[in-house]
Amino acid sequence: MARKLTPAERLATAEKDLLLEEIADQSSWDQFLVEQAVFHFGQRHDEWSCNDLRDVLPELGHGFLGAAINSLRGAGIIAHTGRTVPSTQASTHGHRIGVWRITGKGRAIAAQRRIARARGRAA
Template sequence: MMGTLHEFRAERSANRLLDRIRSAADREQLALVQALILDHALTVPDFSANDFRERLPADLPHGLLGAAVRGLASSRAITNTGRTVPSTSPDTHGHRIAVYRISALRAEAEVA
């Protein structure tokens, strides 16, 4: 099913913003956050960004967690389940965020 033009533009705008966050962030920070996500993903069936907020340093650049999740999803290391949950971040006012799981191929590679 194809989304509306408005949805397409919103997604494209979000992707550009996340690309800017990724390029501005320290590569080491981004790699550490992604490693934390993958490590967690191997221990639970499903997860969202809510699972990581309190475990990350307070001085982490704003938006880096979302950029890390989106990068892992783009590389197919994690897969969107199609479900959403309310965000626990006070800044987001409870908007819905995606629930993910580790991709089967990635999980098999980690176990092997």
């Protein structure tokens, strides 16, 4: 059995166009897709919270949001800004949630992916 890739390795690989069967074979494909969505969202926003992400994720992705945030944080791809905001999710009664940003490592991975896509188009 192949070793499980870290979030940083999954994001950095040039072969990001996985076939649906390959994604479905992973036991955590939902989390993988939410990680990708968080990373993509983070590239387009200086700072964000889960409030912002819940607005753009389908309902299915909401349950994986915390795990995706923790995974990307643990890999050094995103970092907590030190700020919090009240949650807008009714069930949380406005408890405080973190505000996040992409790190230098995350920006480097994004740049590598852009270069790989540009090379693929040029070939």
